[in-house]
Amino acid sequence: MEEPTYPQNSEHQAMAEEHVSPGFLILSSSMNLLYRDDQSWKLCGLINRIQEGKSANGVLPHAVLKVCSKVAALLRSSNGKNSDELQVKQVITDRRMEILVMAIGIPDAKDPARSEILVLLEEISRPSQPLLRSAKKRFNLTDREVSVVQHLLKGMTNKEIANEMDVTEQTVKEHIKNVMKKTKTPTRTAILLAVSGVIPPAQSAGAELSRAR
Numbered sequence: 001m002e003e004p005t006y007p008q009n010s011e012h013q014a015m016a017e018e019h020v021s022p023g024f025l026i027l028s029s030s031m032n033l034l035y036r037d038d039q040s041w042k043l044c045g046l047i048n049r050i051q052e053g054k055s056a057n058g059v060l061p062h063a064v065l066k067v068c069s070k071v072a073a074l075l076r077s078s079n080g081k082n083s084d085e086l087q088v089k090q091v092i093t094d095r096r097m098e099i100l101v102m103a104i105g106i107p108d109a110k111d112p113a114r115s116e117i118l119v120l121l122e123e124i125s126r127p128s129q130p131l132l133r134s135a136k137k138r139f140n141l142t143d144r145e146v147s148v149v150q151h152l153l154k155g156m157t158n159k160e161i162a163n164e165m166d167v168t169e170q171t172v173k174e175h176i177k178n179v180m181k182k183t184k185t186p187t188r189t190a191i192l193l194a195v196s197g198v199i200p201p202a203q204s205a206g207a208e209l210s211r212a213r
Contacts, residue, residue, distance in 0.1 A: 022100075022122035022131075022153060024196060025060075027068055029075050029105075029115040033060065043099055043121040050094045063092055064101055068117050071103040075115045078107050089155045091124070100124045102155035104189050118189055122153060135195045139182045148175040149195055152188060 023040030027033055047061040070088045078086060086105030091098055100122045108114040131153075136146050144165075151161040158176070162169045180186060183194040 022120050022196060024193075025064070025119040025121070027117040027119065029072050029113065029117065031065070031068060031072060031117075034116065040119070040121050043123065046097070046123075047092050047099055047101070047121075050092055050097075050099075061092075063090060064103075064119060064121075066090075067101050067103045068119060071105045071117050075105045075107055075112070075117070078105065087155060087157075098124050100155060104192075106189060118192070120153070120155065120192060124154065131195070139179070139195075141179065141182060145175050145179050145182075148172060149179060149191065152176075152191060153195075 023037055023043050024035070025033065025037075025040045025044075026035035044059070044061055044064065047063055048059065051061060051063060067088045067090050071086060074086050074088070086107070087102060089100065089102045091100055093099070100120070102120040102122075104118045104120070106116045106118055108116075132146050132150055135141060135149060136143075141149065147165060148161060151164055156164065158169050158172045161172045165172070176188065176191070179191055183191055185191050185194050
């Protein structure tokens, strides 16, 4: 059986060729793979090698599936939970590298069966400076806004970001609001999609807004 193909856009492909983290997966709430990019598949291979001692191409690591299963359970009992409450994180590590696995629930208010799970995979032992420089230039972000985006990519909550930046949570919320305006996105999750280049800002905004209606 041939491996299914997945949509790519030129900007995201260019970042992948630059070896820029993070990688993204999108799964349905029933754990079916809907989207993956080259970087996420590379990092899945590294996770398999760390945990299983070998690289299993085309196989989602057990650690990723476990994190997604927890988010799927949160989605089933979401009851209006915000995005911070629909996140599960795990760091996979060995002596040479650390890989962040963060799964975020994206609920569909009209049809819960259409809810999705966004998975962020990032080798946090390597700085994602090329991605941040690109985002700063594309969206005209300030240094403080770039710092907030950097922490969002690590899966931090508003409170964690505030502690890291030594500011109030309200200040973090204002920075996030400004980033949403500049990237034309309505949620934290959409910011991640837009900044990564996986989905163009207008498309990610439309997808998120359609779920919010």
